[in-house]
Amino acid sequence: MILDVKNVSKRFGGLWAVKNVSFSIAENEIIGLIGPNGAGKTTLFNLISGYFPPNEGQVLLNGEVISNLPAHKICQKGLARTFQLVRPFPDLTVLDNVAVGSLARYPRLPEALKKAEEILEFVELDKGKKRFGSELTIAERKRLELARALATEPKVLMLDEVMAGLNNTEVNEMLKIIRAIQKKNITLVVIEHIMAVIMSVSDRIVVMNEGEKIADGIPKDVANDPTVIKAYLGEEELDLA
Amino acid sequence: MYKKGLSVWFIVILLIISLLAVGCGGKTEDKAAAPEKVKVGVILPLTGNLAQLGQEVNNGFDLATEFVNAKGGVWGKQVELVKGDAPDATAATSEANRLITREGVKVIAGSYASAVSFAASEVAERNKVIYWEQGAVADNISDRHLQYFFRLIYKASDLGRASAQYVAELAPQLKIDPKDLTVAIMNEDSNYGTAVAAGVKDIAAKTGMKVVVHEQYSSKTTDLSSVVLKIKQAKPDAIIATSYVPDGILFWRQAKENGVSPKIMIGNGGCHNMPDFAAALGDDVNGVFNAGTSSTFNPDGLLPDAKALFVEFQTKYEAKYGRKPTAHAAMGFNAMYLLLNQVLPQAGAMDAEKIKTAAKAMDMPTGSTIVGWGVKFDADGQNTRAFPMIDQWQSQKVVTIYPKEFGLTDKVTVPLPAWGKRADVGK
Amino acid sequence: MEFLKQRGKSFPMVAFFAVMIILSFIIKNGFYQHIFILTLFYAGMSSAWNIVGGYAGQLSLGHAAYMGIGAYTATLLYLKMGVSPWIGIIAAIIIAAAVSALISYPSFKLHGTFFAMSTLAFGEVMRIIANYWRGLTNGSVGLSIPFKPSLAHLMFEERVGYVYFAMIFLAVVLVISSRIKESRAGYYLNAIRENEIAARSLGINTSLYKLYASVISASLAAVGGVFYAFYILYIDPSGLMDSAISIQFTLMAIIGGLGTLWGPVVGAILIIPLSEFMRAWLGGVGQGLHLVIYGLIMVVVVIVSPGGLINGYKVIIRKIKKIKA
Amino acid sequence: MNEFIQVIVSGILIGGIYVVVAMGLSLMFGVTKIINFAHGEFLMLGMYAAYFIYKFLGIEPYTAIFIITPLFIVIGMIIYKLVINPIVDRKHEIQIFATLGLSIVFQNMALFLWSADFRTVNLSYSTATVSFGDITISLARLIAFLAAAVITAAMLLLLKYTYVGKALRAVSQQNTAAELMGIKVKRIYLIAFSIGIALAGIAGALLMPVFYAFPTVGAYFSLAAFVVVVMGGMGDVTGALIAGLIIGIVESLSGFYVAAELKEAIYFVLFIIILFIKPNGLFARKEAK
């Protein structure tokens, strides 16, 4: 198992944002993490990536406990992430944005820039690489964010809604990129909203609701799980009269 | 990270502009080379925290120049003061450089504030220009053995010695042996206050007076109650204070509020002889002593020429500025007048070496200037015949009482009456 | 010289210093030389500030303290033990670096105004300590350095010596600045400035890099302090470590362009001559008039020019490029 | 023991003055998020206003507050329109330097117009005291302190019970939502700024009987006021009151028991330490996001 999440909980004030969540990810899998808004997906990402420590439980990367390490250490150990609200560095160029990522592995700038160019080519963002982070469209920003995380050469890459706000063509392109990333032997954890999309790309799906894991399995099983349907789609027989 | 090729041209353009500015400046220098007027540089703090006293000195400088110009100027030419504003040492360096190299002055008068004097006189020395210091008192300014530096005023520690000495002399009137006299020293912590306090301590050690409290504070403070309380606790017979105007007012007001009532209160210039000080305290100012230069002593103690000038200065000053000259204005006048009326005519030309020789040759007895001093410079350019006088506030006016020959009155009130009962001091 | 080796990138630097050297031959008038020296000095100080304030985005308002530490260290070593200021520079660097490391580490938890205010308070504390610690610093009486011109004493008979020294100081700061800017550290600092959370997620030890920027910046400011002491030859706490001086460094970088290599230099080239000439022209006219105008210019420039002159210029270039494209 | 109480009392009194000066600053910051580095200069102008009103109209400073308040509201509006409005949405550093430039302008304008003389009004109550046993309290400082309490209370009432006050709080907490409620945010900024300036003017009038006006007087108080505002948790009225008193007491204690020269340094150090422990001020309820 490359990533083990063991009984992780996080409390904000009196509320449990994440409650006793456990799952494991095998190498080179694509895991879909879904759930309605406010289910605790992003909080879970923040816990795993070291943005804040869990109140309870442990996270292990390649068998090593990482749950009390600072975020930068976790990244250096090979776990990278993107943010739901994209955070490109607005006053840096696209190339420089990605170079910040690749510098984690290639301390010398020329090499880092070369690697960054390669990655930009890989995500097909190499055309406008001299533009500033603030000048990109939403789709480009998402891709930039992905490229930047990829540039840190992670073993595990966690993507937080990289397809939100994209149109169909763009979603398909992104899916292509995600599959290509998988081919590079990188394990992926993907938070996504749109069921159809996540179903098609994931090897396995973890469903969360109100901070808890409510399902974990292959897409087909999960899609037919009545608890999931109820949580995710809401009660169909709602009376709005 | 960014293509810089073009931004460099931006800088180059800026440089060209500054080059042009320099080019224009060169012409000014040519103008200075053929002067129609006698140019004398002035460096004073005209802005910033020390602006008030700087302006007083400036008034004195201006009036002295008017006097001399009215009499036909120097060498038959009118005198023009070229002024530089120097609120701090860096600005002093700038202004000294400007006056010397762009305005071409050979003598600079200044500077009241010691930090300004330090920096500006250094530049003058390096450029072999005379620095004529009228009122900066820090001891070590003249310890640098500069060749072109002359200081008319006494050192700060000598001021402190004078006030402490006077306190010791008053002890018998309080029926206290000077050895049993308890003294509180308080001073603002810039070089002026610190140096004065050192002089006070020196005399205290010599006379055996007991320093029961020594408090130093920043003149920029908003509250002196802790200083006041400490002094109140120690119950000293005398307080020897060195303050600027704001903290001086603050201290005495808070002292009054807390009922601090020493038998003797003496200040050391800077604040305690300023009209603003009296305005803030009203009748409670009466009875407070001040050691320092005086502008209100008895001119009968002066030599006849000096006396005439003293009277003329007093009336003309009041006519021009609408108020009586302060000691700082008088010192400014004195310094500039000596320079324009004695030193430069004696030197015969605007040449630093000649001016230096003329200044070194000066030998004026005590009582020959409008502040009572004589003039005789030692090897370091320190005037050996400057001395502070002692004043007492009476009827909200500064009245000189010591040395005797300059005293306006023999009526000296000691001990200090209680707060609110000081209207009759000196009567 | 080191920076000549940097292929095409060093062209602006070479061009700049070529112009500076030419200027050093042209400017013979002492006052202009003095302004020239001050401009180079302030450009260096502001560039040093820019490493932490611009690159890393930590708006420090206490850098005069480091200048003071540098000035006092070298001056005291020289006056009390006869140590050459060249060695004093090294001592100044060590002490300033240590102090900045000590204060910076906890203060980087603070953001925005809170950080700025804490550095302002730090600067004031250092000034008050320098004033109070009379046994060491001679307090407000200040320290005056006797003028004994020689290269070993860092004092020059001809003012042009100071011009070259200031130029070397600026060159060193600029080379270090550009080296940082064009390296991992520079990228990391920029990333921290732009978005600290994202920076952390990319494997950047943000505290460490901020510390690094702070230490280098403080060390360079201390070197500037040594230069200042041996140029003015008199130092005192209120003249050297006043918060107004810290603010000057910041102002130049902001006027010129925060976080750009040349911004602080442009800022200094504009502000120093401006304020010096204003004082020269108007200082004797009316008390304070020159500063009223100086203040007005400052307000107007800050309001009108977004993000400094260099950035304003960049925006224009960007627009031009767009039209062309 | 008595001396200790006296020291504490003095501290509370000077703290009261800091509170008056800081209150306007805090309000401005809370609502507009701008730190007004020229606040001390508005205090200075307030002192001059009180001085000239006394000198030429014979109206005592406390009464002059009724003239100064409307006058300074107008001044505040003008300055807001000219300087603050253009920078209100800009970066911190722009705001800092615009207001800093303003302070240079005002300081030297005062110097140019009124010279560097120290102006005092010497009133019967300038040095009058009230005594409780051995403890003496300066009357004018006591009045300033009581005014601080009254101003704090008035501010709290204004903020709590009036629509304008609620709008001020709304804008300071969530300005987008406030705008969506139909609140003219820019006008609220204008109001906050004008009230802040008026409070600086009032502080000037309150200070005039105990202090003295001169061009750089603002700097003597503004640094302490900044510390109070930041420590109290930007924009928090009660926080500013408590922080002001803490600073005053610490200053007084350290001045008496340590050294008068170090008292400012000591409260600065305290301030830095507090920030290290509570990075958003002593009374910040939430972590700023």
Add this chain to the structure above:
Amino acid sequence: MLKIENINVSYGEVQVLHNVSLDVEEGEIVALIGANAAGKTTTIKTISGLLKPTAGKITFNGTNIAGLSTSKIVELGIVQVPEGRLLFPEMSVLENLELGAYTPQARKVRHETIKTVFQLFPILEKRSQQLAGSLSGGEQQMCALGRGLMAKPKLLMVDETSLGLSPIMAKTVFESIKQINKTVGMTILLVEQNVHWSLRLAGRCFVLENGKVVLNGPSKELKENPHLQKAYLGM
């Protein structure tokens, strides 16, 4: 009632809305649906006057409101309940509601309005002295809705009410929206990510994708639309 014709909106140099047109008739519930960042919030921010369109026309009851200030638009009767609720966290529930009635005309009748709001959301009356920041998510959403109603709007725009709410809570909130529409006769423009809810709640829907309206029509028809099913319902 509200008519938007071909508006374009940009953030800086990035255009986010392209020729968006939509209309709302009096008394109906219209939903604006689409994925994250499709431009829904931008659209209603533009209606509220927080953003200015670079092209196009917005009329409300015949008045052109494009480019008017937000406060003016609120006075005209368009009120937005913003995404993320944006309550004033350190003010009480009551104060939050009172601030809703900021415009002069709403302020006059605020005592009556508040009664209606408390009837709709009894929990708010119970919590009226509590700080808004201390409420639970659902309560906060109700408070935000109540605050919007306090302005006496003619058109209430509700942005992402269900965001961050549990399904049960979301259900309650949706029910109350329906209630508001029914009892008060309030016109409502709903912005939602949750397509199921929107289709059930609204009479008509507009679907935004990448800043363009790609579909619109009565909810019943849209429900059968294969594109919508594929893109949003995972069918």
